[in-house]
Amino acid sequence: MAQAHFETGTILVDGPVGAMEVMVDAPIDAPRGIAVLTHPQPLLGGNSMHKIPHLLAKAMRDAGWLVARPNFRGVGASHGTHDGGIGETDDVLALVAQLRSAHPALPLALVGFSFGAFVQSRVARRLADRNEPARRVVLAGMPAGEVEGRRQYAPDTGLPDALIVHGENDTRVALSAVLDWARPQGQPVMVVPGADHFFTGRLPVLRSLVLSHLAGALGDPS
Numbered sequence: 001m002a003q004a005h006f007e008t009g010t011i012l013v014d015g016p017v018g019a020m021e022v023m024v025d026a027p028i029d030a031p032r033g034i035a036v037l038t039h040p041q042p043l044l045g046g047n048s049m050h051k052i053p054h055l056l057a058k059a060m061r062d063a064g065w066l067v068a069r070p071n072f073r074g075v076g077a078s079h080g081t082h083d084g085g086i087g088e089t090d091d092v093l094a095l096v097a098q099l100r101s102a103h104p105a106l107p108l109a110l111v112g113f114s115f116g117a118f119v120q121s122r123v124a125r126r127l128a129d130r131n132e133p134a135r136r137v138v139l140a141g142m143p144a145g146e147v148e149g150r151r152q153y154a155p156d157t158g159l160p161d162a163l164i165v166h167g168e169n170d171t172r173v174a175l176s177a178v179l180d181w182a183r184p185q186g187q188p189v190m191v192v193p194g195a196d197h198f199f200t201g202r203l204p205v206l207r208s209l210v211l212s213h214l215a216g217a218l219g220d221p222s
Contacts, residue, residue, distance in 0.1 A: 033106050125156035
């Protein structure tokens with residue numbers, strides 16, 4: 001497959017196990033930054049059109065970001081099968097490489113929600129280990145420890161500049177589990193009072209927090 005052209009619409013890009021379906025939201029003017037935005041748990045029906053990545057993608061696009069929302073393995077037209085975040089990490093890294101090749105001078109942001117945030121913690125750590133860190137990282141509703149459904153997650157650590165956002169009343173991923181993950185590394189966690197896992201009724205707050213954190217990467221006041 002040829003070098004991807006990241007224009008608004010749905011495209012297929014090369015991934016480690018075949019085609020990866022990616023939804024692209026490009027700003028009207030030349031992009032000021034590139035971003036990968038990842039979706040919640042595909043085993044529970046999560047995809048790139050979920051309301052939270054969809055909302056954030058439009059807001060980030062309007063702020064000047066070129067936003068790529070990949071469908072994880074086995075979702076939509078993406079090849080492969082669910083790999084618990086391991087293969088999905090490789091897929092996002094491959095997408096990052098293509099975005100950076102197409103726009104080498106632009107800052108990179110990694111934004112993820114729920115399972116997508118877990119994947120982005122791994123992607124951010126690997127990029128940092130290569131001395132190619134993302135300029136901004138946002139992890140919202142990130143699973144840690146045992147979550148609803150008895151799945152276990154151990155997000156990567158050592159991301160001091162990441163914005164971690166969690167709902168006070170999240171019943172799918174207990175706030176206490178995220179704090180247990182954050183405490184040993186002194187990682188701040190932004191808690192949205194009254195918010196559940198999907199930030200019901202608090203989406204404008206989540207949107208504002210994300211845009212504020214990303215603004216500095218574009219040279220805008222936060």
